[in-house]
Structure formats: structure tokens, C-alpha cells
Amino acid sequence: DAGVTQSPTHLIKTRGQQVTLRCSPKSGHDTVSWYQQALGQGPQFIFQYYEEEERQRGNFPDRFSGHQFPNYSSELNVNALLLGDSALYLCASSLVQGPTGTQYFGPGTRLLVL
Amino acid sequence: SQKIEQNSEALNIQEGKTATLTCNYTNYSPAYLQWYRQDPGRGPVFLLLIRENEKEKRKERLKVTFDTTLKQSLFHITASQPADSATYLCALSGGSYIPTFGRGTSLIVHP
Numbered sequence: 001d002a003g004v005t006q007s008p009t010h011l012i013k014t015r016g017q018q019v020t021l022r023c024s025p026k027s028g029h030d031t032v033s034w035y036q037q038a039l040g041q042g043p044q045f046i047f048q049y050y051e052e053e054e055r056q057r058g059n060f061p062d063r064f065s066g067h068q069f070p071n072y073s074s075e076l077n078v079n080a081l082l083l084g085d086s087a088l089y090l091c092a093s094s095l096v097q098g099p100t101g102t103q104y105f106g107p108g109t110r111l112l113v114l
Numbered sequence: 115s116q117k118i119e120q121n122s123e124a125l126n127i128q129e130g131k132t133a134t135l136t137c138n139y140t141n142y143s144p145a146y147l148q149w150y151r152q153d154p155g156r157g158p159v160f161l162l163l164i165r166e167n168e169k170e171k172r173k174e175r176l177k178v179t180f181d182t183t184l185k186q187s188l189f190h191i192t193a194s195q196p197a198d199s200a201t202y203l204c205a206l207s208g209g210s211y212i213p214t215f216g217r218g219t220s221l222i223v224h225p
Contacts (some may be wrong), residue, residue, distance in 0.1 A: 003160030004157070033212070040217065041217050042118075042203055042205075042216050042217045042218055043158065043203075043215050044215070045212050045214070048212065049170075053219065056210060056212055058212075090157050090158070091186070092157075102160055102163060103160065103213070104146075105150075105157030105158050105159070105160075106157050107155075107156055107157050108155075108156070108157050110155075
């Protein structure tokens with residue numbers, strides 16, 4: 001049973017560029033959440049997708065957008081990159097009807113903005 | 115504003131001892147509290163969930179307590195091993211089930 005997978009593993013961009021990160025959820029899961037984790041901090045919730053719609057959103061600007069596909073995989077897009085966007089971006093999947101709040105995280109994508 | 119506090123200093127203990135990590139919170143009435151383990155460069159791994167009406171939860175060598183009066187959770191690892199060395203994250207969630215994470219405490223178990 002494949003867990004949550006993310007691509008790419010590492011990425012280097014320059015300020016002002018745009019980036020797309022990808023996530024495939026754990027088999028059987030229908031809900032995908034994205035988090036940003038700065039060095040030495042806990043993960044911060046960006047948004048959650050279910051049934052191809054953004055269901056909840058954290059305190060992140062509109063430069064952060066996403067998408068969920070019919071196969072439940074998801075993308076995170078960040079426009080007009082800032083130096084402060086450098087972080088580990090984590091995808092987590094869960095089953096809406098499953099144990100409350102239990103999420104399975106992927107290995108993350110390390111983004112460096114120069 | 116909601117605040118979750120975990121010891122920023124690393125906890126160093128000897129193998130075989132019990133490690134106890136603390137999670138305190140303010141301005142929050144969580145319905146659920148979770149503990150995750152995170153290894154360097156990896157995503158967090160879910161360990162335990164405890165509900166607000168539960169005082170204690172156990173899983174193998176792990177034990178979590180949840181005191182909603184003190185607004186505190188304690189996370190214990192008994193008979194600790196060097197392989198338990200990692201960062202442990204506390205996360206709180208309410209009705210939306212979206213967890214809010216603390217910054218984590220690093221645990222180092224010395225052989």
C-alpha cells in the first residue's frame with residue numbers, strides 16, 4: 001500500500017517565479033491538505049481539498065492556490081515567490097469518514113527561493 | 115490568539131529511561147489533541163490521538179495524558195531507545211479537524 005507521495009523532492013527557484021508542487025494521497029484517501037513548515041517550526045495549514053474543492057483555508061495569501069483532480073491527487077501552486085516562501089511543503093491525506101483528524105503526511109518538497 | 119507551547123530546548127535522556135514531553139496551550143478549547151513524530155527532512159508521522167473527554171491513552175511504549183483544566187498534555191515514552199530520537203510535535207484541533215501544530219521538541223536518547 002503506497003503512502004503519500006510528493007514531487008519533486010527538492011526545488012530551487014528565484015524570487016518572482018512560480019512553482020507547482022504535486023501530491024498523490026494514500027490509497028483510499030479522498031482529502032488532501034497542504035502545510036508549510038519553516039525551519040524549526042511546526043507545520044502551518046495552507047488549505048484542504050475534498051471533492052475537488054477547497055474546503056478550508058489557513059492564513060495564507062492568494063498567491064497560494066491549489067487544485068484537486070478526480071483521482072484525488074493534488075497540486076499546490078505558489079505565484080510571485082518571495083524569499084520567505086522557502087520551506088518544506090508537506091502534503092497530508094486523510095479519509096473524511098475516518099478517525100477524526102488523523103492525517104498521513106508525505107515526505108515533503110523542500111523549496112528554496114533565492 | 116491561540117498559542118501552543120512545546121519546550122524549544124532538546125530533551126536529552128539515557129537509554130532505558132522514560133522521556134516526558136510537555137505541550138501547553140492557551141486561548142484554545144481543543145476537541146482533539148494529537149502527537150506526531152518527525153525525523154529530519156521527513157514528514158510527520160501520526161502517533162496518538164486523544165479526545166477532550168479522555169484523560170489518558172496508551173499505545174505500546176507510548177502514553178499520552180490530556181488535562182483540559184491545566185490546558186496541558188504530557189507525552190511519555192517508556193524504556194526509551196536511541197531509535198526514539200526525533201522531534202515530537204503536538205497538534206490541537208477543534209470541530210474543523212484541522213490540526214494546529216506546536217513547533218515540536220527534539221528528543222535525543224543516548225546509548
